[in-house]
Amino acid sequence: MTINGLQNRQTEIPEEINGLRMTRQRQEVYRFLMGERTHPTANEVFIRIKEALPNVSLATVYNCLEALVQHKIIRQVNFDREPSRYCPNLDEHGHFHDETTGTIHDVKFKPGINLTDILELPPNTVIKDIEITLRGQLAAS
């Protein structure tokens, strides 16, 4: 792929993000996710970054993904009991799972909506994380 190393410079990724040292493997995982809207699984990440790092192991991909999630650099998304998927969008948002195509779409909240405004939470509740998932289909219009 490379003709000239200098022209092959890919998106610059800092040496550290949110206190997490960005090793080569973490960079590749992160770079791939940043360019994806498809919410890939760990295995899909693995297959893809093997192109750049042929010796990478699946365990490392899991380690990287976990580290990135824990440092709030990416998000983990779960649909029922399917394999976890990973998402670079850190804005508060939900996910719509289109059953017809199997694709997943981010779903924004309408402006000014605050999740905790619409739910009857027990008093003194500290919410750390919210996950909203929708299943359905895009009707042929």
Place this chain on the structure above:
Amino acid sequence: MTINGLQNRQTEIPEEINGLRMTRQRQEVYRFLMGERTHPTANEVFIRIKEALPNVSLATVYNCLEALVQHKIIRQVNFDREPSRYCPNLDEHGHFHDETTGTIHDVKFKPGINLTDILELPPNTVIKDIEITLRGQLAAS
């Protein structure tokens, strides 16, 4: 437990619910869930209904749960990648997972709130199912 069979009559469960024939095993699964607020896992259901049906198998519990879910008699609830849990509350609601105690609480919507009102869904979307899960803790007040 039984002194007098007649007095031991438990909650009457119809022979059929939503088109699903209520076999003995399905009855036991359903009856147990109806009396529980704890959102048990398949295995917890299994352990519990073995008291009434010593020969029941875990596979059957899974079969029963799936049948009940598919006929919209109970709901399946997933937290991240933890074992699925089951819930007899059919009202539209979310779940709050208290990390301190490990307990799960149903969360109602405030009156008049319509989920689709607050989300920016793609046009022509048919939503079949919504799942809202919250993780956090009940602060000591």
Place this chain on the structure above:
DNA sequence: GATCAAAATAGGAATGATTCTAATTTTTTG
């Protein structure tokens, strides 16, 4: 109530995403 077909169940094997373990390599620190 006997008979046949369909549905449900039981038990155990198989699956598959994820986690764990131990050994090796890389990075950081003194």
Place this chain on the structure above:
DNA sequence: CAAAAAATTAGAATCATTCCTATTTTGATC
């Protein structure tokens, strides 16, 4: 550079769930 810490690798282990197949139960029909 040496030692310690962190990250990576490969493969084994885990465990919830599904699958398979034989058996049992149920429902329909006579």
